[in-house]
Amino acid sequence: MTILMMRAPMPYDQRLWQRASWLWPDALHAAGRHRAHLIVSTMGSSENNADAKALGFAESTQLTTAVVGAVLEALPDSVAVVWRGNVGRSPEMWLEQSRCAFDPFPDQPFGLWMEIVPFRSGKTVGAHTVGLSAFMGREIEFEVDGLDQRAVTARVAQLSSYLIATGLDASIKNGAVFEADAEIDHRVAVLHRNSRFNIGPVISFSSVPDRFGRVRTYPIIPASIARNHPLLVMLGKVGLFDPARTENQIRLKPDHYHSEVRLESFDEGLSQALSGMIATDTYAEADTNARRALASGDIASARSILQPWAEEVGLLQAAAKLALTLCDAFMFMPAPPRSP
Template sequence: MSKSLLALVLLNKPVTPDMSAVAKVLHAQHPELATETAGNEGVQSDQANSPLIRCGSGLVAVMSMPAPIPQDQGLWARAATTWPESEAVAARHRGHVIVSLLGRTEQPLLAARITTAVIGALIASVPECCGVVWAGKVARPADLWREMSSWSFAPYPDYPFRLWVDILPFRSGAKIGAITMGLSAFVGREIEFVTSKLALPALFDKVAGLSVYLIEHGNVVKDGDTIGASASERIAVRYRNSDVFGRLAVFSCTDDFEH
């Protein structure tokens, strides 16, 4: 798994998870998966403090750290738009748990599914969990993550991509726009969509639909492509660095065409 998909689970106070309890919850939530705690050599272990847990085909490291995560004001400012208590949670947490799939994978969606399922079981097992930071860009409350993680292995498009990707509005002159945060962990770029035709809810739906399509299929949209859900819908896509968000690499999208 790439470093960009590292997840941090915030704790109100430092604790070491009982990994045997986490494994039991994980198996109960996803009985179709092979689940067990594992020793350092991958040998099955009943030790409650084993740092490794097997979930399906993945081996996930779960490491408790007795300190807060580094502060990132931009992260918590973004989170506050949908999670008003986020900045207070960030200020008061005193520990965190690092959750990471071991090894490299060419399937970031599978890595995200496995990691999300393990985090959901961790939250259900450890009352001190209060939030999750995903890929360094997206923060969500623990209760929401626990609820949505039950859909970790749901078929396209019903898996919980909203845990992994933020969609944020902005204004560009007389036009409105929306940008993703977190999609780059899957396909190397974010989406920046500017329109004068769509209302904000419709714009968010377009960006969400394109986001989950790219998560499912990978980076199949090339620089200069025109895409759309129907023959009458035209969305132009260019590879650019954002002028609005710190030269972030984006799929720059627009449905505004000159006639």
């Protein structure tokens, strides 16, 4: 273990101490009081000793947690502990829980290593984690209808403890659906995606089906593009594109966004992709032949000529739907988390 003395305060992080204050009301005051800090890490243990076994992340976490507890006992005037730069805890909480640093699931002190941040979307109270990704590469984003803040926090705590112990690959699979239980009277879907709160990859838990009328259906390619883009106009003439079809629809929750005003960047991206499909000599020839066939009343031939481009549009719609579902792209401006 390495312990470094830094004779200066830590850089102040308002969000860190605000999150900490949900469990520890004096967190902001403690942050303002400190004048120096120690850095405790496992740096260099196996690098300097060929016979030493390198610690895994879980082992390093347990050891560091216990050592920090010992440091607090030796330095009773310490005012706070900051874990990995994003979790703040009181010395009293750390001293008490660090005694269980090496305990197995479900008794490991995971509450020292991560935060659970509650939020509200419409009528639904949810929560996301901060710090869990250090263990499994993803945070949790939990947004299940019908639970109060206490129940949501308890669920996320249980899931976090379990995932820290078992790892993501060995436990909750992408696409899994949990059946109703004594507390949740409906199914809950699991999806591995990016966070709509810009906290990186998450494992998402959400209600199936829509419980509170929160979901609305939107066109992926809007009518404004469908009416005016030359490729879609041609495909529409031969029955190969209709913006009202299911493949052009996506179900989203308006309360996840600032408004239902479409982002220009999203629609411009669609238009550019469509224009790229026709910016070739091959399409120019196909367009001419299709128009000639239409002029003679041969819709079937025109349809056959344009079929490859209809398939390209279908791939674009599917890719956009997947990106919107995984929060890799946004049709509307995402809203920040709101306090419950």
